[in-house]
Amino acid sequence: MHIIDPRVAMEDNDLIRKAQEGDTDAFEELVYRHDRSVLSIASRYVLSADEAKDIYQEVFLRVYRGLKGFRFRSEFSTWLHRITVNVCLSYKASHRSYSRPRKHDEEADDDRQSDGDIVDPAAGPDMDAVRSEIARRVDAALLDLAPKHRMVFSLRHLEGYSLKEIAAMMDCAEGTVKRYLFDATRKMRGQLKDLV
Numbered sequence: 001m002h003i004i005d006p007r008v009a010m011e012d013n014d015l016i017r018k019a020q021e022g023d024t025d026a027f028e029e030l031v032y033r034h035d036r037s038v039l040s041i042a043s044r045y046v047l048s049a050d051e052a053k054d055i056y057q058e059v060f061l062r063v064y065r066g067l068k069g070f071r072f073r074s075e076f077s078t079w080l081h082r083i084t085v086n087v088c089l090s091y092k093a094s095h096r097s098y099s100r101p102r103k104h105d106e107e108a109d110d111d112r113q114s115d116g117d118i119v120d121p122a123a124g125p126d127m128d129a130v131r132s133e134i135a136r137r138v139d140a141a142l143l144d145l146a147p148k149h150r151m152v153f154s155l156r157h158l159e160g161y162s163l164k165e166i167a168a169m170m171d172c173a174e175g176t177v178k179r180y181l182f183d184a185t186r187k188m189r190g191q192l193k194d195l196v
Contacts (some may be wrong), residue, residue, distance in 0.1 A: 010026075012075075013072060015033075016030065016072075019067055020067055023111075027064065034076075037081070038060070038084050039056050040132065040159060042059070045088040045091075046088070047142065051091070054091075055088055059087050060086050062083050065093060081165075082168070089147045137191075138192065144150070144187070145187060149181075149183055149187070150184065153180075153181060191196050
């Protein structure tokens with residue numbers, strides 16, 4: 001007979017209450033449910049696996065420390081994403097080398113290809129070189145955006161969040177998000193105009 005763990009059926013709010021009472025298994029389940037979205041946002045923002053892992057760890061450290069103060073005024077995911085956004089935005093200030101364009105990362109190429117890209121075997125090394133150059137240019141253009149612009153652009157175009165969701169995550173007006181997105185898109189187009 002298979003016994004079902006009651007945590008599997010629990011809602012986030014039930015897990016939060018248990019975690020607030022000191023149940024580490026409940027906290028681990030919350031992390032398990034939401035860790036991919038945190039890592040995805042961080043990865044899109046910093047474009048480096050090591051830096052994304054640093055951000056991920058800092059986010060869940062802050063969540064662990066702040067969970068007792070969570071008052072259920074918003075969805076847990078909104079609160080968590082707001083922390084993620086804040087950690088990403090403060091990451092640049094504490095890691096100066098982050099703002100310099102990085103050398104193209106082969107691991108990032110592997111990640112992009114494993115995300116469902118269809119590779120034409122006839123394309124050969126020339127097409128791989130072109131794709132690699134395009135990816136490098138897009139990464140460099142993203143890194144050149146102001147932190148809040150990069151965050152909004154990443155959340156909207158790379159993560160697929162709505163403007164309303166982004167405004168909640170960034171704790172600002174939807175109009176501000178639209179302005180950031182407009183400015184980021186304009187700058188990206190300007191930098192990549194020869195590719196578009």
